[in-house]
């Protein structure tokens with residue numbers, strides 16, 4: 001395929017020391033569920049010029065491209081992904097503080113951002129210590145917990161267009177909603193500037209640790225999972241509805257509804273993608289029948 005040799009050339013031309021390109025890569029190694037087929041290409045990109053070249057490749061040759069962040073909110077098909085899967089590193093993994101603002105690259109992990117902001121006496125991302133995804137994913141999904149969400153502290157978001165140009169969007173242009181934003185229409189989210197609130201280091205780190213403790217007391221963390229499987233219906237909790245339907249502990253093949261929190265599906269014993277999807281359908285059917293409510297998946301599907 002022509003795009004594969006072009007991809008190899010993009011890497012050679014950039015002479016990056018840290019970017020890595022592999023063909024036929026098992027995506028299961030890069031997603032929290034630990035399952036799914038191979039990506040035709042897997043590219044860890046460390047430079048803006050490489051990312052722009054891939055945007056150009058996508059536009060010209062119509063190769064599917066997907067940025068997977070840290071793979072914490074993804075279910076990948078058994079048949080894999082026929083295009084290029086990207087993970088952002090290097091230039092996209094930077095944190096730069098200036099007063100009470102921070103520039104954060106899309107590849108930075110949320111726990112890292114949360115910890116460092118706390119140590120610098122900056123409040124606003126305490127909730128993010130327990131969310132394992134990347135900042136890019138958190139911006140797109142407007143990730144959140146304990147009454148806060150990522151979009152709350154965003155001043156501007158930097159995205160790359162389909163033409164490979166970097167542009168900045170202000171808070172309103174990013175269109176943050178519940179577990180949703182308008183950022184998915186761009187080729188890629190590359191970073192954001194957050195406006196945080198100065199405060200006492202000890203008080204902020206205490207709150208961060210407190211929220212983390214609350215998370216591990218109420219949500220599973222040992223088994224492979226992709227966070228909450230379903231979005232909460234308006235003014236309700238998907239986990240509570242699933243619990244009330246008696247589905248905690250319900251198992252199909254190697255996939256099980258968490259006994260701790262109903263909105264988590266765990267890969268407890270070599271679950272297949274089909275096991276997980278069958279469990280998703282069973283939960284949706286049961287909650288619809290018992291409660292009259294349709295649950296919408298929060299976890300993203302790739303390669304289906």
Ligand code: EPU
Nearest residue numbers: 144145146147227228230231232237239240243260261262
């Ligand atoms: N509940 C049950 N049984 C369950 C789960 C929950 O009765 O199995 C009850 C709880 O006791 C509580 C209520 O339902 O009274 C709400 O539960 P919780 O506080 O756990 O919040 P949630 O609505 O289930 C949301 C987010 C989580 C986030 C928590 C904490 C969504 C889909 N979920 O869960 O985010 O961590 O609040 O703020 O918005 C995620 O998005 O991936 C995620 C895990």
